[in-house]
Amino acid sequence: MLRTRSLITAAALLAAATQTLAPATPAAAQAHAVADLAAAQAHAVADLAAAQPAPERLPFTVDSSNQAGWWRPLDSFRGVDYFAYNAPAAEAGRHEVHIAARGGDGVWRDGCLPAAGGGCVTYVDDVGHNQPSIVVDGDGRIHAFVSMHNNSWRYYQSTRPGDVTSMAEAAAQLPDRDLRFTYPVTVRGKDGDAYVMARADQDAERTRGGRLYRFDTAADAWSTVAVVAAGHGYSFYPDDLQVDTAGRVHVLWEWGPWPATTHRHLGSYAVFDPADGSFADVAGDPLAMPLAPPSDAPVVYQPYEGDETLTSTSRAVQTAKLAVVGDRLAGIAYRYLTARSGSTFSGFDVRYATWTGTAWRRETVVANGDFPVDNSAAIGVTHAGPTTRVYFVAEASGCGGTRSQVVRAERSGTAPWTFSTLGEVRQGLQRLRAQRAADGTDLLYVTAPLTGALWRATVPRTGVPGGGEPFAAIARRLAGSSGGGTNAALNASVTVSSVLRAGTEGAKAVDGLCTDDSRWISAEGDTAPVITVDLGKHVAFDEVRVHSGYTRAPVPGTDVLRDFTVEARTATGWQALGTVTGNTSGTVTVPGAVADQVRLLITDPSGNALDVARVYEIEVITGR
Missing domain, CATH: 2.120.10.10 (Neuraminidase)
Structure with a gap:
């Protein structure tokens, strides 16, 4: 089985430079040349990174549920940055909701949303649903919409402008308290009013539509702007709100089949003008609300491609x-x-x-x-x-x-x-x-x-610096190896003696992934499996790492490679880098060499009833 992939990266350029060295060049000289080139690359990357301020870690601990894609957990107003987050609660499987503020003095101040009986309110962990969105209005009041997954409004408002320690429950101020909401996204209007858009659940009608609400700072009150979109058999997924210099609110969402899905379709966009209460598409043409899928082309920025079945x-x-x-x-x-x-x-x-x-x-x-x-x-x-x-x-x-x-x-x-x-x-x-x-x-x-x-x-x-680098260079560094250095075997050409079934080809052993769905597995009956990685040129490498096994094995160690030899093809022919017997470890490391190919000669694939080789990854490590 043969599979070839190429990445045009800085690391690949280093490998190309190495190729200009004659195969007979002593290993030490080759290694020195590669190290010099790698150091030059590292300095260039470091210079680029040093040109921007280092991220500042907040002095607070977040809960494991503090993650979503739709949310707006930050805002910035009058020189103060506000960060909302789920914090660990005393009870397992639950979280508190906190808002932290950083002023011009660089000091963080933190407060939790209060419970009715005192202390901090807690909610059930629900990744991708129960996360906070906040917005600070033009008067400095903090509005927080939190931890709703088909729940009635969970909404808090600060009683003092900009004060994260003065949050109070205020759901009674909002319209449509008989509905259930998910995915609140927020924005501050040009006039200082606050907006929130969320999905409203009407399961009896097999409809989960999107609704836009506005907080009028002058009236100190919330009102319904519009039902943005609703369609029988569909679910509305809010993505974003932004406000332009004319004060118009730009609205972004996507559709999924009712009741829910993680893979959605028909990315959609419209614009609300608070001056006259109208909606328009991107071309400026008026829209009759609510919208329903499939909408006109100007509304849908990402239409179906290929299969137009919504559930696809x-x-x-x-x-x-x-x-x-x-x-x-x-x-x-x-x-x-x-x-x-x-x-x-x-x-x-x-x-x-x-x-x-x-x-x-x-x-x-x-x-x-x-x-x-x-x-x-x-x-x-x-x-x-x-x-x-x-x-x-x-x-x-x-x-x-x-x-x-x-x-x-x-x-x-x-x-x-x-x-x-x-x-x-x-x-x-x-x-x-x-x-x-x-x-x-x-x-x-x-x-x-x-x-x-x-x-x-x-x-x-x-x-x-605006120059940057190709994404391939970043990807290669990120996925290049699991323990430091650069993996010269990543996406190299591979040949194997056998394959168990489709999806277990030899290329899986050099794809940078280390999951049960990404392994080379030899065929039953192949009692001496062989896998060969062709590096394409002579490379000076420090070590070879062999990762094998099966994470769901009932007995640890029974599905890793038991007996095998790692060999390298040097300028003088094949030589053994290390021989392993009776192995029970998921990762084995052997010393490196200067070679253009590396192979595993396996004499005992796993030692269990289904005696096949299971190799997650072969890493050929340079530049350590």
Whole structure:
């Protein structure tokens, strides 16, 4: 079985430089040359990262449920940044809701939403549903919509402007208290009024539509703006609200089949003008509300592609955010699952849609099917001057756990996208939210809920290099190895002696993934399986890591490779790097060499009844 993939990366350029060395060059000299080139690359990446402020970790612990893609857990008003988050509760499976504020002095102040009987109110953990959205109105009052998954309003308002310790329950102020709500998204109007859009559940009618509400600061009261969209047999999924310089509210959502789905369709957009209460499409033509799918083309920025069955998951929208510039839409960033990306790595592409004046233009910013990485269910987009930025969290499930990093895609006008990273590679990084401040600086909310961490990051529009690097370079560093160094075997050509079934081909052992669905498995009856990785050129490497086994094995150690030899093809022929017998470890490491191929000669595949080799990944590590 043969599979070839190529990544045009800085690491690949290093490998190309190594190829110019004669095969007979001593190993030490080759290793020295590779180390020098790797060091130059590392310095270039470090210089790029140093050009922007390091993210600031908040001095609070977040709950593992502090993650969503639709939410708006941050706001900034009169020099103060507000971060809402789920905090751990004393009772397992529940969380408190806190709001933290950071003033110009850099000091964080924190308060929880109060319970009726004292202390902090708690809610049931529900990832992707029970998370907070906040907005600060023009008078400085903080509005918080929290922990609703088909629940009546859960709403709190500060009794003192800007004071996170003065939150009070105020659900009685809202209309439609007989309905159940999910996914509240918020924004502050140009006049200082506050808006919230949420999905309203009317299950008796098999309808979950979207409704927009407005808080009038002058009247100190909430009212219903409109039922934005509703369709029998459909569910409305709010994505975002933004306000332009004319005061119009830009509205973004997507549709799913009733009652619910994680893969949605028909990314949709409309504009509300509070001056006359009207709605219009992107072309400026009036819309009769409520809208219902399928809507006219100007409303739908991402139509069906291929299969038009709503329940199809071959192509799907999941999570979108919009940016406005002046009094018009700049663009919409969103995650998109295609048949290609889904069949390769089950990864979502990052897309960007703009209106040309006559039609929607859709482009792929990152085609994740081309890389052994995915992006988590969150995305952000900002626009200032001629520059657009799309933020997302790239993640790779390697043998050492999930590694993730915030990535910024940036371009001026319609120039090609370039990429840079924000902060360090971390374990468990999951969600983000981005918004542009009045001075053009981007403010980011970044959280790793499984480790309890939350960061505030700022990215200025000045003093940041615009060159960036190809996304392939970032992806390769992120997924390159599970324990440091660069993996020269990633996506290399592979041949194997046998394959158990479709989906267990040899290429699975070099795809950067380390899951039960991504392994090479040899065929039954192949008592001496062999897998060979062709590096394409002579490479000086430090070690070879072999990851094998099966996570659901009833007896630990029975499904890892038992007896095998790791060999390398050097300038003088094949030589053994290490022989392993009686192995019970999921990861085995042997010393490196200078070679163009590495192979495993397996004499005891697993030692159980189904005696097949199960190899998650073979990593050939350089640059440690």
